[in-house]
Amino acid sequence: MKNTIKKSLFLVSTFLLIFLLIIHIGKLTSVSNEKPKSVILIIGDGMGLPIITAYDYYKSEYKKQGYSNFSKFDGSFLVRTRSQDYVITDSAAGATAFAVGKRVPNYQVGIIENGNRVPTIMDIAKKMGKSTGLVVECTLTHATPAAFYSYSKSRTDDDNIARQFIYSNIDIAIGGGFEIFKPYINHLEKMGYTIIYGEEKLPDIAKSGKYYEKLVLFTAKNHPPRYKERKVHLDVKTEYALSMLSRNKNGFFLMVEASQIDWYGHENKLQEQLDEMEDLDKLLDVALSYHQRNPNTLVIVISDHDCGGLTLIDKKAKFFSLDFKINYSSDYHTAEHIVGFYKGSIKVNPIIDNTEIYKILHEYIKGMI
């Protein structure tokens, strides 16, 4: 009898020990899963708070599809957007603040110090053994993407910027500008890039699970057309870039730009701005679900500046519709702070300078957050 009790006590304590061990191992694994690994930086060019507000109501009250995906983030913050020389920034100085962490004069992308280009956050990620990618709805040499891999005093020097792209070591780039890169296609191929022209080819490539060592997918000869005329949208492009980049066990840095929110802000066209916002909102679904599967990824949504000075002024409207009375006060950018959103374990102050985005990203990929 005594022996049986001893035996069962032994069995119970052994099971208990195994149970505790499993919990411990589980904890350890979840800790290592949390270690910062990858970054998805999403830039809505010209995406001020008014167009976020308008889109939020447009989606929920006009389209009756619920609130925008911005509400699914962990937190938000305001950003001071000024450049080195003006209170109102342009996209070149705005993107350089995010990419290099310093304010430069308007129209300049990147920074030169002692004759060398200062490494961008993408160069740093690459040096750490991560993969890098760009997905944009403008040419690959336009101000925002250019700030992540080049230096030019003038953002419009496309040829100079394209030549710098060749040596950027970026693993996947999806965007317009085939005409600009035409003289350098051989050079790109020599650097190991596969060149594909035509975004309509992407869904089949993605479906077949085909990956490339390095890929430039040109979506247009110059700038891609507007949302309704594009055949493949940011969600599909981002999904493919993520599946290609996430094969690197060291992680990745991906910058995605909803480039044209800004353009229709300049033109004061609300419907087109809302369409471009829809493109971004659908891309947020992809980014958030990637984060859910890979919590060691930081997702930041940010804008470089507001554009158009939209105000929503219909005091008689009980619901948002396309007849809602609005006013645009400018055909250029405005100085208002913009709103940033984050998903992931970071700490951020309520109002930050645009250059602090760089610091947050830098500290995250270094595992200092």
Ligand SMILES: [Zn+2]
């Ligand atoms: Zn603009």
